[in-house]
Amino acid sequence: MENTSDNTMRIPVLDIAGSGTDPTVAKAIVDAAATYGFIYIRNQGEDIPVEAINNAFELSKKFFASPIEEKEPCKILENNRGWSGMHSETLDAKHQRTGDFKEAFNFGEFDNGKAQQVLSPALANHEKAASDFSDYCKNLVLKILTLFAIGLEIDNTSGGSEWFSSRHKNGPSGCTLRLLHYPAIPPGSDFQPEVDIRAGAHSDYGSITLLFQRPGQPGLEIVPPSSHPEDRADGTVVAETQWMPVPVFPPGTENDPSPPILVNIGDLLSYWTNNLLKSTVHRVVFPKGEAEGGADRYSIAYFAHPVSSTVLESIPSKMVRNLKQLNGVGPEGKKAITAHDHLMGRLKASYLDLYQDDKDGEEERLKETA
Numbered sequence: 001m002e003n004t005s006d007n008t009m010r011i012p013v014l015d016i017a018g019s020g021t022d023p024t025v026a027k028a029i030v031d032a033a034a035t036y037g038f039i040y041i042r043n044q045g046e047d048i049p050v051e052a053i054n055n056a057f058e059l060s061k062k063f064f065a066s067p068i069e070e071k072e073p074c075k076i077l078e079n080n081r082g083w084s085g086m087h088s089e090t091l092d093a094k095h096q097r098t099g100d101f102k103e104a105f106n107f108g109e110f111d112n113g114k115a116q117q118v119l120s121p122a123l124a125n126h127e128k129a130a131s132d133f134s135d136y137c138k139n140l141v142l143k144i145l146t147l148f149a150i151g152l153e154i155d156n157t158s159g160g161s162e163w164f165s166s167r168h169k170n171g172p173s174g175c176t177l178r179l180l181h182y183p184a185i186p187p188g189s190d191f192q193p194e195v196d197i198r199a200g201a202h203s204d205y206g207s208i209t210l211l212f213q214r215p216g217q218p219g220l221e222i223v224p225p226s227s228h229p230e231d232r233a234d235g236t237v238v239a240e241t242q243w244m245p246v247p248v249f250p251p252g253t254e255n256d257p258s259p260p261i262l263v264n265i266g267d268l269l270s271y272w273t274n275n276l277l278k279s280t281v282h283r284v285v286f287p288k289g290e291a292e293g294g295a296d297r298y299s300i301a302y303f304a305h306p307v308s309s310t311v312l313e314s315i316p317s318k319m320v321r322n323l324k325q326l327n328g329v330g331p332e333g334k335k336a337i338t339a340h341d342h343l344m345g346r347l348k349a350s351y352l353d354l355y356q357d358d359k360d361g362e363e364e365r366l367k368e369t370a
């Protein structure tokens with residue numbers, strides 16, 4: 001692990017433009033995912049045009065600035081699509097006194113450029129742009145998954161470099177494009193800086209997440225996997241969780257036309273790889289020392305999931321299989337579950353309210369979204 005002079009660890013910054021199947025880059029990306037669970041992908045516009053990212057953020061601003069009467073009709077449903085208002089989500093219920101200081105809008109998968117859900121007027125006017133952005137994200141995900149398969153040396157006879165990417169294509173999945181808005185604190189609110197948080201500590205659910213941040217809007221923090229008590233080789237226990245800030249522009253990228261895209265591993269891919277790739281806990285905090293009220297923060301996340309019917313079977317990679325006894329996490333020797341089962345398990349744990357009165361209609365709806 002790379003240690004910097006101020007004793008913080010640095011998430012690696014990789015440039016994968018033009019390196020579709022380069023084994024050296026593939027090894028580097030697997031290493032980063034196994035050590036940190038987070039990777040910066042430098043973005044100079046080759047994989048996702050800078051303009052497409054800027055436009056997506058403009059659309060996000062327009063949507064969140066629109067009146068509540070326009071947002072209400074697209075409120076989030078059991079299918080995980082739609083708008084969730086301030087404090088409606090509590091990502092770390094054990095430690096939060098109130099819900100996250102954020103609102104969000106989830107787009108599910110598009111079908112031929114059309115959203116399969118209710119859109120507010122602000123979004124409906126730019127449906128095609130949102131769909132194109134979602135496609136850019138998906139293509140970058142497939143490229144990264146190809147590099148993972150190469151880096152993990154998946155048997156060629158079993159699918160080789162296509163092993164993950166082929167399981168993320170040609171079928172409905174839980175892939176979600178999420179716009180996020182963390183408003184400045186309105187004067188007179190009962191915001192408590194010591195306890196309140198923009199997004200509580202959590203890990204993501206799917207295979208990988210792409211995260212887009214804006215210049216001048218920091219706040220993301222991670223718990224590096226190596227600082228977990230169980231990972232300490234000398235057996236010492238870390239008394240407090242070690243949070244490490246994740247800058248928007250890490251060293252070397254300051255002059256890039258757009259911040260690097262953060263890629264992080266979700267719970268499903270961590271499970272699938274017997275915890276070789278790490279699903280890292282992260283959160284979003286209010287920047288310290290900011291003027292009272294602070295500033296709005298916007299981010300965009302693309303949560304990639306395998307096709308819902310994908311069986312999370314053992315991965316034909318020696319690197320992964322060698323870990324099967326070590327971590328006690330993973331599909332080896334367990335009843336096979338699908339990507340859909342895995343996602344539903346995680347969603348239910350986080351959104352109890354949404355699923356509580358839901359016993360009867362549940363089966364039907366699960367079939368619809370599967």
Ligand SMILES: O=C(O)CCC(=O)C(=O)O
Nearest residue numbers: 180199204220284299301
């Ligand atoms: O806004 C961010 O920077 C992170 C958001 C996030 O972690 C999430 O939505 O899962």
Ligand SMILES: [Fe+2]
Nearest residue numbers: 202203204282
């Ligand atoms: Fe997250």
